[in-house]
Amino acid sequence: MTLRERDKKHLWHPLTQHKLHPDHIAITKAKGAVLYDDKGNEYIDGIASWYTCMYGHCNPYITNKVAKQMEQLDHVVFAGFTHEPAIKLSEELIKILPDNQEKIFFSDNGSTSVDVSIKMALQYHFNNGDKRNKVIALEGGFHGDTFGAMSVSGLSVYNGPFEDFFIDVERIPVPDANNFNEVKKQFEKILTDHKVAAFIFEPLVQGAAAMKMHEAAFIDELLAIAKNKGVVTIADEVMTGFGKTGKNFASEYLQNLPDIICLSKSLTAGLVPMAITSCSQQIYNAFLSDELGKGFFHGHTYSANPTACAAALAGVELLQSDEIQTRIERVIKSHRTFEEKIKNHPKVKETRQLGVIFALDLNLEMERYGNLRYQLFNFFMENGVCLRPLGSTIYILAPFVITDEQLHKIYTTIEKALDTF
Numbered sequence: 001m002t003l004r005e006r007d008k009k010h011l012w013h014p015l016t017q018h019k020l021h022p023d024h025i026a027i028t029k030a031k032g033a034v035l036y037d038d039k040g041n042e043y044i045d046g047i048a049s050w051y052t053c054m055y056g057h058c059n060p061y062i063t064n065k066v067a068k069q070m071e072q073l074d075h076v077v078f079a080g081f082t083h084e085p086a087i088k089l090s091e092e093l094i095k096i097l098p099d100n101q102e103k104i105f106f107s108d109n110g111s112t113s114v115d116v117s118i119k120m121a122l123q124y125h126f127n128n129g130d131k132r133n134k135v136i137a138l139e140g141g142f143h144g145d146t147f148g149a150m151s152v153s154g155l156s157v158y159n160g161p162f163e164d165f166f167i168d169v170e171r172i173p174v175p176d177a178n179n180f181n182e183v184k185k186q187f188e189k190i191l192t193d194h195k196v197a198a199f200i201f202e203p204l205v206q207g208a209a210a211m212k213m214h215e216a217a218f219i220d221e222l223l224a225i226a227k228n229k230g231v232v233t234i235a236d237e238v239m240t241g242f243g244k245t246g247k248n249f250a251s252e253y254l255q256n257l258p259d260i261i262c263l264s265k266s267l268t269a270g271l272v273p274m275a276i277t278s279c280s281q282q283i284y285n286a287f288l289s290d291e292l293g294k295g296f297f298h299g300h301t302y303s304a305n306p307t308a309c310a311a312a313l314a315g316v317e318l319l320q321s322d323e324i325q326t327r328i329e330r331v332i333k334s335h336r337t338f339e340e341k342i343k344n345h346p347k348v349k350e351t352r353q354l355g356v357i358f359a360l361d362l363n364l365e366m367e368r369y370g371n372l373r374y375q376l377f378n379f380f381m382e383n384g385v386c387l388r389p390l391g392s393t394i395y396i397l398a399p400f401v402i403t404d405e406q407l408h409k410i411y412t413t414i415e416k417a418l419d420t421f
Helices: 003-010 060-072 084-096 110-127 147-151 160-165 180-193 216-228 281-285 306-319 322-342 371-382 404-420
Strands: 027-031 034-037 042-045 101-107 134-138 169-172 196-201 232-236 260-263 275-280 348-354 357-362 393-396
Touching (some): 042 404, 060 306, 084 101, 084 275, 084 306, 110 196, 110 232, 110 260, 110 275, 147 160, 169 180, 180 216, 196 216, 275 281, 306 322, 322 348, 322 404, 371 404, 393 404
Parallel strands (some): 134 196, 196 232, 232 260
Antiparallel strands (some): 027 034, 034 042, 348 357, 357 393
16 A cells, blocks of 8 residues: 555644545655655655745755754753753744744744744733733635634634634734835724734735735834834744744844744754743733742743754754855755846736745646645645645745756746646
8 A cells, every 4th residue: 555545544744624625745755855666756845845844845954953952952941951952942033033032932933933032922911910802814814724823823724713712812914115104003992992912924024925015114013113112022933943034034124123923843953843932021020929920830841842942942043153144045046047037027917026936826726725726736746846826926046056057947947837737
C-alpha cells in the first residue's frame, strides 16, 4: 500500500474538504528549496512551506545545532525551571526586536502566540483596575484558528459554527490614502464609545488575506491615537517576522512601536513548532504583584522546548549573517524585475511586492478554495512548483536560499499559467 493510500485511512488534513479532495501528495524528503515526493518528482517550494523554512529545508547549520542540543537536554518543564537555550534565545531576540521589547513569553504556534497577546492585553487593564472588554482589529486580517485568534480574524467565512463564542471585537477597514480620514474617525469613535483593551494588526502585509499590503504611515497614526488612549497595541508578526519584509520585523517600519509582538513560523526555521509573544516592560510590570492572582497563569507543556530554542537561535544567527542578507537582497531585486515584466499582462489585475514577498491578482473571479483555485495549484505542482494560490492571488514567499534558476522556473511557470487559464 502506498503512502497516499495509507494516508486516507486515518488522517484528517487541515483546510480540506475530504469529500471533494481526498488525495494528498506524499513528500518523502526536502533539501534547500526543493521538495521530493514518493514518485521521485521534485517541486520548488515557492512558499517555504507556509513561510517557515526560510533558510532552506534541512539546513545543516540548524540541524546540527538541534542534534547537539538533543544530546544534552531534550525537554524540561519551563514552570519553575530555566535553561541556557531559552536564556540565550531571549538575549539574542531582544537585540534584534524593536527597541521597546523587553520580555519573552513562550507558547506553541502562531495562534497561541496571538491568544497569549490578547490575554496579556485584557489582564493588563484588569490588573490596573481598568477592566476593558473590546478589541479592535482590521477587516480581512487573519490571526489563527484558536478561539482568541479566530475572534480577531476578519476572514470569518469558515467560522460560522463558532462566532457566538468569540470575544468582543470591532473591525475597521485597512487604512489607505483613499479612506484614511473615515477610518480614523471610526477608530476614534470606537475608542470613545467603548472600553477598548487592545488594537491588533498585521503590520504592512495581511498574509492570509492574499498578501494585501498597506502603508506604515496610516497604521502609525492609528497606533499613536491608540497609545494616547492607553490601548495596548499588538503586532502579529507570525508571517512577516524574520526578514521577509526586508527588515528583521515589519514593525521596524513604524515610528510608534507595538506594545506586544507575536512571533512563530520562521522563528524556528520550519524545523519544530514554537511561538513567542514579546512585550514591553510596561506590560510586564502590570503583572508584578504580591497578589498571586495578578500573575499571568498561562502555560504550555512544551513552552521553551530546548531543541526548539536551539533551532530558533541558529535561525537568528543565519538571519544576521552576510550570506542570508545578501540572498534576501538578491530575491528582492529578482522580484522587482519580474514585477516589471508581468504587471501589464492582460490576465494580471494588480501586482505588489515587499521584501521577499511578491503577489499578483488575476483578472478572474475565484472562490478562496474553489475549483479553479485547485486547478491552478495542480497546474503548478505538475510543472514542478509548489505555490498555493489564495483565491485569485498567486504569491511567492520562497526560502531565502532559493537559487536564481529556481526563481526563474517559478516566474516562467506563473507566466505559463497566465497563458493557460
